[in-house]
Amino acid sequence: MEKRPYEFELERINALIKERGARRVGLQLPEGLKTVAIEIAAEISTETGVDVILSGSSCYGACDVDEKLARTVDILLHFGHSENTFRKHFLSKERTCAKKEYNSFGNAFLSKKRFVLEENYQEKVVFIELRSTVDIKPVVESAVAELTGDCAGLVATVQHVHALNEAKIVLTRSGKKVIIGKSSNVTYDGQVLGCEFSSALVPCDEILFIGSGSFHPAGLARYTGKRVIAADPFTMQISIFEPETMRKKRYGVIARARDAKSFGIIVGMKSGQFNLSEALALKRKAIAKGLAAHLIAMDEITEASLLGFKVDAFVNTACPRLAEDYVHFNKPVLSVNEFEVVIGERGWEGIWP
Template identity: 55%
Template sequence: MQMIKFTYDFELERIEELINASDAKCVGLQLPEGVRTIAAGLVEHITGRTDAEVIISGNSCYGACDIDTGLLNVVDILFHFGHTPYFRSYLSPADMRKVHYIELRSEVDVKPVAEKAVDELEGETVCVVSTLQHVHRLTDVKTILEQHGKKPETGKSPRLMYEGQVLGCDFSAVALPCDEVLFIGSGSFHPAGLALYTGGRVVAADPFTTELKIFNGEAERKKRYMAIARACDATSIGIIIGMKSGQFNLVEARRLKDSAIERGKRAYLIAMNDIIEERLLGYRVDAFVNTACPRLTEDISVEVPVLSAREFEIVLGLRDWENLI
């Protein structure tokens, strides 16, 4: 059997217990892309210890909003890795009972990168936040900041499980007002969103690589203002409906379509699972509006502007520029 060595806690004993307790004959695994390399090892681990057959979800998995409902229909139990339950319940109670969340808490020590980040922090009051993977280590980070004379703060989103936890669509754990934000985690998706949300400076500290990156709120907001300004001349609009179960919002898409048509524009509803650049090519529209995950909009680079629903409301005159966030 393939040996499994992880940087994350995969809660293997709990998985085994849940399978045996539920007498599940068919088990689904849904993993974020970054940890799919261990999918085969996980299957071998489970089949070596239980009688269950295992099916891996091969679809994209963006977040807690993205349970593979197709797979859920054919398995007895589904393990969804890397997220906590989604605040907006889009599953039936029976389906909810079949889904078990494995948080994938990181075992990496955050203290070295926190020590390094101190030199980059310019303000006194620092809001410390993280993704689920490192949120249990924020106390260590705050202790280091205090030792260097900083005042660390952390808030909690009413919609998320842990203090200091952020999602790409929920940054309300940022305790405002603060001089700047220290984000503990990997990638640009969250720190760029935090900079956009706060309009201030964000120091992103990656515990895996110990690299630091700085994100500037003004620069992030300027990018979005430019996209909105470009869309103001658009006469034909593609309104994207995300077909991922937790991102589906047909009511919002229809509302924006009707508002656009009332203002003399042409608007078309386009449904898709994965909102990626390749899916947006070829349409003869002047702008797209994304009614699914709000953060996907910022990562897409096509010739025409791609706006979030809020940003499109500014184009339609339904929202002031000052209320973009």
């Protein structure tokens, strides 16, 4: 078997299965890794004799645990994401604390008032972070030429955070100043999530992101307002993300929502995205302004799932990134902050930090 680009920690997993005496084990992999799911399932099953059940549902983050599968198995192995700090807050029983914490988008993502739908499956979920086994130094060496300033904020997805110090050494040798930011909202220094970029809030003019795809760097550019250089250690590709390009799209959507008279307030039903109390508060705000507002609960927010609902615009209280970059929606789909701009409760300048 050829070397895998990620460390699946199968030895640790097999030991854990045997230790807990599990009979049924669920596996949940992010979209990009579903192609190795059958192979991993076969290895675990052969080694431990358990029945493995693969999750065939989408999986976009630690906020997106397959709850139904978790309830069906003895252990659910959730690959590719680190256990988020919100979940820790929640499990530490600070639920009644009214203090809100705000994530990068000013949404109450890390608020202790946000809660998961159910608790009884949570102890079964084991997060396997999938550390990359690929050397990041070569792509960082290539990225140096694209850095225009003297100082760069250095960030990565969880698969590469363990190698950020190696990247820092490469950059320092090239004469660059590097800052790996800290944040209490993520597990590791310099780590970014799709909805949480505060470790990129460092006093540098640009950001070097280590990871794959454009989802994270696009969000980084819009959130920080800084130029982002994205370096992919797997493809060796370097891409540039300009903040104004990212932000303009959202200004356009906000402008289109200004004439809306009726809103669909989306309640995300994925456990880590559920925030009914915020959705109810937004509904009451809309009604107080003389607008119509209706709550709509859904797991997957797609154009097809919104199509039938006869409202002028939507507000998304689920994953703050859902509507922003990739999914095309015909009607405006606003974030919570953007909705507050539309109803006159927040200025344009207050959408992002």
